[in-house]
Amino acid sequence: MDIDLLTNIFYAMIRTGTPLLLVALGELVCEKSGVLNLGQEGMMLFGAVAGFIAAFATGNLWLGVVLACLGGMLLSQLFALVALGFNANQVATGLALTIFGVGLSSFTGAGWVGKPLAGFEPIAIPLLSEIPVIGRMLFAQDLLVYLSFALFGLVAWVLLKSRVGLIIQAVGENPDAASAMGLPVLRVRVLAVLFGGAMAGLAGGYMSLAYTPMWAENMTAGRGWIALALVVFASWRVGRVLLGAYLFGLASILHLVAQGIGLSIPGNLLAMLPYVATIVVLVLLSRDAIRTRLYAPVSLGQPWKAGH
Amino acid sequence: MLLSLEPRGYESRPMLWLSPVLAALLTLISGALLFASLGHPPLETLRVLLIDPVSDLYGVSELLVKALPILLCALGLAVVYNARIWNIGAEGQLLIGALAGSAVAVHVIGWESRWALVLSLVVGTLGGAAWAGLCAWLRTQFNANEILTSIMLNYTALNLLLFAVHGPLKDPEGFNFPESAMFGDATRLPQLFEDLRVHGGLYFALLALVAVWVLLQRSFLGFQIKVLGLDKRAAGFVGFREKRLFWIALLISGGLAGLAGVAEVVGPIGQLVPQVSPGYGYAAITVAFLGRLNPIGILFASLLMALLYLGGENAQMAANLPQSITQLFQGMVLFFLLACDVLILYRPRMKGWGRKPQATALEPEPAA
Numbered sequence: 182m183d184i185d186l187l188t189n190i191f192y193a194m195i196r197t198g199t200p201l202l203l204v205a206l207g208e209l210v211c212e213k214s215g216v217l218n219l220g221q222e223g224m225m226l227f228g229a230v231a232g233f234i235a236a237f238a239t240g241n242l243w244l245g246v247v248l249a250c251l252g253g254m255l256l257s258q259l260f261a262l263v264a265l266g267f268n269a270n271q272v273a274t275g276l277a278l279t280i281f282g283v284g285l286s287s288f289t290g291a292g293w294v295g296k297p298l299a300g301f302e303p304i305a306i307p308l309l310s311e312i313p314v315i316g317r318m319l320f321a322q323d324l325l326v327y328l329s330f331a332l333f334g335l336v337a338w339v340l341l342k343s344r345v346g347l348i349i350q351a352v353g354e355n356p357d358a359a360s361a362m363g364l365p366v367l368r369v370r371v372l373a374v375l376f377g378g379a380m381a382g383l384a385g386g387y388m389s390l391a392y393t394p395m396w397a398e399n400m401t402a403g404r405g406w407i408a409l410a411l412v413v414f415a416s417w418r419v420g421r422v423l424l425g426a427y428l429f430g431l432a433s434i435l436h437l438v439a440q441g442i443g444l445s446i447p448g449n450l451l452a453m454l455p456y457v458a459t460i461v462v463l464v465l466l467s468r469d470a471i472r473t474r475l476y477a478p479v480s481l482g483q484p485w486k487a488g489h
Numbered sequence: 490m491l492l493s494l495e496p497r498g499y500e501s502r503p504m505l506w507l508s509p510v511l512a513a514l515l516t517l518i519s520g521a522l523l524f525a526s527l528g529h530p531p532l533e534t535l536r537v538l539l540i541d542p543v544s545d546l547y548g549v550s551e552l553l554v555k556a557l558p559i560l561l562c563a564l565g566l567a568v569v570y571n572a573r574i575w576n577i578g579a580e581g582q583l584l585i586g587a588l589a590g591s592a593v594a595v596h597v598i599g600w601e602s603r604w605a606l607v608l609s610l611v612v613g614t615l616g617g618a619a620w621a622g623l624c625a626w627l628r629t630q631f632n633a634n635e636i637l638t639s640i641m642l643n644y645t646a647l648n649l650l651l652f653a654v655h656g657p658l659k660d661p662e663g664f665n666f667p668e669s670a671m672f673g674d675a676t677r678l679p680q681l682f683e684d685l686r687v688h689g690g691l692y693f694a695l696l697a698l699v700a701v702w703v704l705l706q707r708s709f710l711g712f713q714i715k716v717l718g719l720d721k722r723a724a725g726f727v728g729f730r731e732k733r734l735f736w737i738a739l740l741i742s743g744g745l746a747g748l749a750g751v752a753e754v755v756g757p758i759g760q761l762v763p764q765v766s767p768g769y770g771y772a773a774i775t776v777a778f779l780g781r782l783n784p785i786g787i788l789f790a791s792l793l794m795a796l797l798y799l800g801g802e803n804a805q806m807a808a809n810l811p812q813s814i815t816q817l818f819q820g821m822v823l824f825f826l827l828a829c830d831v832l833i834l835y836r837p838r839m840k841g842w843g844r845k846p847q848a849t850a851l852e853p854e855p856a857a
Contacts, residue, residue, distance in 0.1 A: 262828070263827050267828055272636070273778060273827055277775075277827055281817070281819075281821060284813055284816030284819055287813030288813045288814060288817045403644045407641075447652055447655070449648045449655060449656075452651075453644070453649070456642075457641070459637070460645075463637055463638060467631055467633045
């Protein structure tokens with residue numbers, strides 16, 4: 182394997198890992214606060230279509246990014262209303278959100294399928310991007326990838342070092358105690374869900390504005406679900422979310438690797454890889470039930486109402 | 490907030506069944522508003538969507554053709570969801586059923602005997618069951634979350650099916666189209682009436698309906714499944730074997746979805762094609778909830794869902810609306826259902842109207 186191929190693979194790994202990283206960061210914050218939102222796929226798709234239409238209509242890519250975030254937030258608000266406001270089952274509500282988001286995005290985007298858009302272009306940072314292999318990987322990406330690095334730093338700092346992070350975790354670990362301490366449990370959870378929605382929308386926007394600048398039905402191809410597995414993989418630790426996102430990115434571009442070293446495996450079989458890899462990873466990590474229980478937020482997925 | 494929710498303190502039986510009806514009504518109203526805002530006459534469009542498709546005998550037959558796979562999948566989901574096993578994988582199990590059944594069907598293409606059909610159906614059903622069994626194995630052996638494994642297996646199944654129609658099962662005389670050869674007549678499910686597409690799979694669906702009803706409402710196994718769903722710890726205390734129930738529920742669910750898949754390919758389609766299912770397995774999730782995980786409720790919900798599929802096709806042709814209106818309505822109705830379900834345990838009350846809840850307003854925030 183020559184150095185050019187390696188450079189290309191690492192470059193593509195970051196690109197494919199970026200949407201996973203964005204959704205997974207949002208879902209991580211959400212789950213840390215004790216809410217399990219299975220609607221990631223739906224929010225991503227709606228973010229993708231909202232961002233694409235806005236960018237296509239106005240010619241302004243950043244407006245597209247903003248609309249993508251807002252689109253994701255809009256859907257997450259529905260989730261918050263039903264799952265947190267009405268105390269509905271979070272698993273069922275999340276599923277409903279995904280089904281709804283898939284339908285809504287296909288319906289909204291029906292007239293925009295296959296339209297061409299000049300998306301975000303890679304911007305190489307002088308000097309740094311000339312470092313062999315990692316130069317192109319880290320410093321010759323598009324602006325949204327740089328934004329994802331910044332957002333990772335922000336989420337990591339908030340969760341690990343800030344008071345807000347402590348509040349989120351307190352609410353997720355023991356909502357009753359948090360409430361007794363005077364923390365607004367529901368408000369924290371709603372905000373966490375909204376943040377998750379914005380991140381999922383942004384991830385969708387990355388797909389339709391930078392990764393493959395176009396709109397196609399179901400273009401996220403299960404990335405929202407993979408991100409959910411990623412959070413389990415990371416045992417709810419933010420550093421591992423980053424690692425996992427890029428590892429999964431690598432798994433989804435293995436066909437490049439296979440071509441590079443001259444293997445001919447049918448494309449459809451290679452396309453199964455990220456999904457199979459997800460299952461394998463889940464198996465390896467979940468085998469130890471105690472470990473999962475130790476790291477998962479204690480009140481994850483359980484409805485909570487003041488005074489119960 | 491002007492409107493507040495007050496705990497009823499019990500489960501309202503009427504609301505349990507009114508909620509799906511309310512959800513359907515709210516979906517219709519939102520749909521009408523959506524059409525109006527897009528410049529389509531709302532009532533006219535609803536008629537195109539929901540009444541025109543079934544205005545003749547052919548339409549009714551098509552309704553049954555579409556309802557069949559949804560009903561089979563949803564009946565299976567009722568079994569697992571009653572045990573609170575979240576199998577999202579009906580779609581993948583259906584596809585594997587279709588794939589496995591087709592693999593048999595193309596190999597027995599020359600057979601004259603009816604055993605060809607039986608063999609295809611059995612292998613298809615077992616295929617679906619095995620695919621769900623994979624989830625059961627991963628969960629019981631390795632503790633891997635079944636929501637995530639089953640959804641990953643959906644994508645895997647779709648890619649396997651695509652691989653098969655582009656590779657091993659592709660019709661050698663098919664001009665390179667990604668399709669299998671047309672199956673032999675002996676492998677096809679008979680049509681029930683001339684000129685109508687409704688086929689013998691209907692009997693399986695009715696049989697499955699009765700069987701699942703008996704299982705859930707009248708059998709000890711069904712009782713164990715429900716107890717497991719209501720309180721896992723209690724099920725453990727009385728000695729129900731959780732892992733065994735996991736396996737049984739998932740195998741039944743996967744088997745029914747597999748049967749739905751194979752019945753599609755040996756029924757109305759007649760060959761393996763990439764688009765075996767327009768998301769029947771996902772629609773079945775909505776149907777299972779809408780039918781309250783009760784076989785009779787599911788029967789009605791699956792007819793409604795099939796109507797939405799037909800309506801989506803009709804709306805595309807007659808009103809120039811995207812066909813994805815089907816999925817949109819699917820999502821809406823499920824959302825409204827979950828929202829309306831709040832009324833089962835709570836009653837809405839206008840602030841300042843009627844009887845004031847005594848003293849609760851003065852109570853301090855409870856400490857624990």
